[in-house]
Amino acid sequence: MSGRAGIVIVGASLAGLRGAEALRRGGYEGPLTLVGDEPYRPYDRPPLSKHVLAGELAADATALPQLLPLRARWRLGSPATGLDRNAKIVRLADGSSLAYDTLLVATGARARRWPGEAEFAGIFTIRGRDEAADLRAALARDPRSVLIVGGGLIGCEAASCCRDLGLPVTLVDPNPTPLARALGTLVGGTLAARMRAAGVDLRPGTQVRALEGEAGQVCRARLADGGSIAADLVIVALGAVRDTGWLSEGGLAADAGGLTCDGACRALTRMGVPDPNIFAAGDVARWPNPLYGGRLIAVEHWGNAVEQAAHAARNMLNPADPQPYAHLPAFWSSQFGLNIKMVGLADGADSVAIVQGSRAAGRFLAVYGREGRTIAAVSFDEARWLPAYAERIAAGAAFPPIHDATDQPAIETRPPGFPPPRPFPASRGRVPEAAHA
Structure with missing residues (x-):
């Protein structure tokens, strides 16, 4: 693709940076522009609530490495404020506009x-x-x-x-x-x-x-x-709300829950039709995940931002052969001396079983099931078996999928105890719904 305006990426964080790199790695040689609302080059956000708060790392020492030369134009410190799909123009807060041939939306989310x-x-x-x-x-x-x-x-x-x-x-x-x-x-x-x-x-x-x-x-x-x-x-x-306000006049299916995409990461209009010139990746994207029955999900995890950005870039460069994006969500957290790791999405589970260790010892691996299928697993300082369960989750294996493993306790299935769904979105000027849920 070699249009005059080139590719514009709105969002200069992890997904935007890795998407830009994937475009260059995939052979794109045309104009490339990255737009960011902050005045900084892309930086890593997970350390902010860990190492930066603890005083172990300065906030300005969190820059993400650039893995290859981007030859890009950076427009930082002036967020996108509007989108004109007919004219293929992104408007910025400083009053300027950027024309695009293809647009990647990677604006992420904002704290509620x-x-x-x-x-x-x-x-x-x-x-x-x-x-x-x-x-x-x-x-x-x-x-x-x-x-x-x-x-x-x-x-x-x-x-x-x-x-x-x-x-x-x-x-x-x-x-x-x-x-x-x-x-x-x-x-x-x-x-x-x-x-x-x-x-x-x-x-x-x-x-x-x-x-x-x-x-x-x-x-x-x-x-x-x-x-x-x-x-x-x-x-x-x-929690967070997806940064989609600037898309409100663009006719896209976007709200505080994200920008809805098809399986190939193409943005959908309010009529449900994919725009062939607009793609999305990272926290802002809401797409039908085939690993969860085509259910629309938006994932605020580091790994998804990287993988989805690369997938969207691949489809941007190969519009005649769009490929569906399937991703197994995963996250990790260190807190209170614990290393917590999770794969899959447990919400909606009807069963949970401790399959390694014990809750009494504070070191265990729990597996979640829904309608007889394994959908997620979480480890508390017990991650040795987690990759094996990730494979079973991706394969849609029966719940629980592994029996008679080394040091496995007697498996007892119990209700996971999820709270009822909360109302969404919050009403303007009132306490956020997340505070009540």
Whole structure:
């Protein structure tokens, strides 16, 4: 492909960078432009809630390596604000426009913020480099009380870092256990016990209704039950919304849950027709995953950003032979001395079984099933068998797929304990739905 305008990639993070590299590696020699809303070249985000908060790594030391010469034009610090599909133009915040022949949308996601967050100092989210640097500086000033709102992955990692720093931490979550939506309450209960042993004041089943302040500084959280929690530093960890607002006038099937694509990573219009000139990859993309029955999913994991960007680039360069994208989601996390690794998607599971180790020992491998099929597995310091289960998940093997393995306990199948689905999206100006779910 050698159009005059060339390829424009909107999103200068992991998916955008790896997509650009895949285009060059695939033989594309034309004009290439990368647009980023931040003034920085692509950097790695997972260390922000781990090593940067802990003070082990400076926020500006997280740059991603560039694996080959891109010969690209960089437009950084000016986010995309609009898309004209008919004219094939992307509008930027600085008033300029970029023409494209083919467009790759890789804008990722933004942290879900608390309504009125800017009203008080001391309220933070963790998504970008500057946010992590600001939060690290605030933690270094030894706040008297840290409140974390949200018991998902980021909230749990932040709590672990704060306890490692010796800071008093309260974690409030409306669910019965941390990571309840990703792992269920049976497995999440193990993490809850580990948190409490580390000194976290864990408040499950608790909702924050409002954050209050004095003299412009946050000082407490008002709870739904009428109680309150003192806090001079609040970390809001309520998940993310996909960065699709700039696509609102482009006629694409995009909302806070992502940009809907077909199996070949081509963006769909609101009429359900793929636009042959627009592709998507990374956190922002929502596509039918054949490993999960064609169910539409969006994955906020590092590995998916890399693999989907490469797949989208391949299809951009070979429009006559589009290939479907199949990906087995995977993530890992280090917190409270645990190494947690997961493959597959456990939400929707109707069964879970401990197939290695034991929850009592805090070292185990759990496998999730749905309607007799294995769909996910998670390890707590017990990852030796995880690759074998990943193969069975990808193959759609029966649940549980491995019997009589070395050191395998007697397998008991139990309900995983997932909370009921939450309403989505949140209403403007109200407490985010993730705070209630």
